[in-house]
Amino acid sequence: MEHLTIASDNYVAFTFFIGTMAMMAASVFFFFELNNTSPKWRTSVLVSGLITFIAAVHYYYMRGYNLETGESPTFFRYVDWILTVPLMCVEFYLITKKAGAKIGLLWKLIFASLVMLVTGYIGEVLDPLNSVLWGVISGAAYFYIAYLVWFGEVAKLSQTAGPLVAKATRILAWFVLVGWAIYPLGYILGTEGGLFGMKLVADKAAALHSMDIVYNIADAINKIGFGLVIYSLSRNAED
Numbered sequence: 001m002e003h004l005t006i007a008s009d010n011y012v013a014f015t016f017f018i019g020t021m022a023m024m025a026a027s028v029f030f031f032f033e034l035n036n037t038s039p040k041w042r043t044s045v046l047v048s049g050l051i052t053f054i055a056a057v058h059y060y061y062m063r064g065y066n067l068e069t070g071e072s073p074t075f076f077r078y079v080d081w082i083l084t085v086p087l088m089c090v091e092f093y094l095i096t097k098k099a100g101a102k103i104g105l106l107w108k109l110i111f112a113s114l115v116m117l118v119t120g121y122i123g124e125v126l127d128p129l130n131s132v133l134w135g136v137i138s139g140a141a142y143f144y145i146a147y148l149v150w151f152g153e154v155a156k157l158s159q160t161a162g163p164l165v166a167k168a169t170r171i172l173a174w175f176v177l178v179g180w181a182i183y184p185l186g187y188i189l190g191t192e193g194g195l196f197g198m199k200l201v202a203d204k205a206a207a208l209h210s211m212d213i214v215y216n217i218a219d220a221i222n223k224i225g226f227g228l229v230i231y232s233l234s235r236n237a238e239d
């Protein structure tokens, strides 16, 4: 069972390990801080903790999966995303709700995120030969979310919710535009029928492993960082 310990040069396994730890620590932090959070912001901070907690459980599993098989846990990444990305959409709804966001906005965001992830999974795993088509549909849903948070309803409502909410929404919008863009890049690089389909790289297995490292770092920034923006809003905004 030699391969079940992390070799000191196994950076993929190492980032899965440290990702697990970081997500766990962040969850404990958000959950324990709930007691010090004003009731108005409590649900938002709770959702931050749920996002990192769901990720922690997946990372714990993916860490073991990767160590035992040496493979990329693509399926479990998507299970994680399909739970955590809609919850990030819930965060946008919760912070603009005080400025009058309607439940319809929440459903639009959740629906777009589900379209983005389901079509992405089809293109990456089930129908990779048509991954360009699926990637375009997924990308359209992604841009729709980016549009809503940069210029659409979310952006407009946040402007009327006071400068702190407007500022936090703008930072979260940067997460969506830049932080989330890592994932489609990995898709383009990794899928058979994708734009590049790994034809650019000689060693496909090594390339997929470096994608895992990039995803692991991106996830930590996108999930913990996102939660910390909400947390700091909950500290600074008046009740």
Ligand SMILES: *C/C=C(C)/C=C/C=C(C)/C=C/C1=C(C)CCCC1(C)C
Pocket: 081, 084, 085, 116, 117, 119, 120, 121, 135, 138, 139, 142, 180, 181, 183, 184, 187, 219, 222, 223
């Ligand atoms: C914590 C996990 C996050 C924030 C995951 C986000 C995932 C995406 C924004 C994925 C987007 C994709 C596309 C826009 C096109 C290709 C397929 C996907 C699913 C990788």
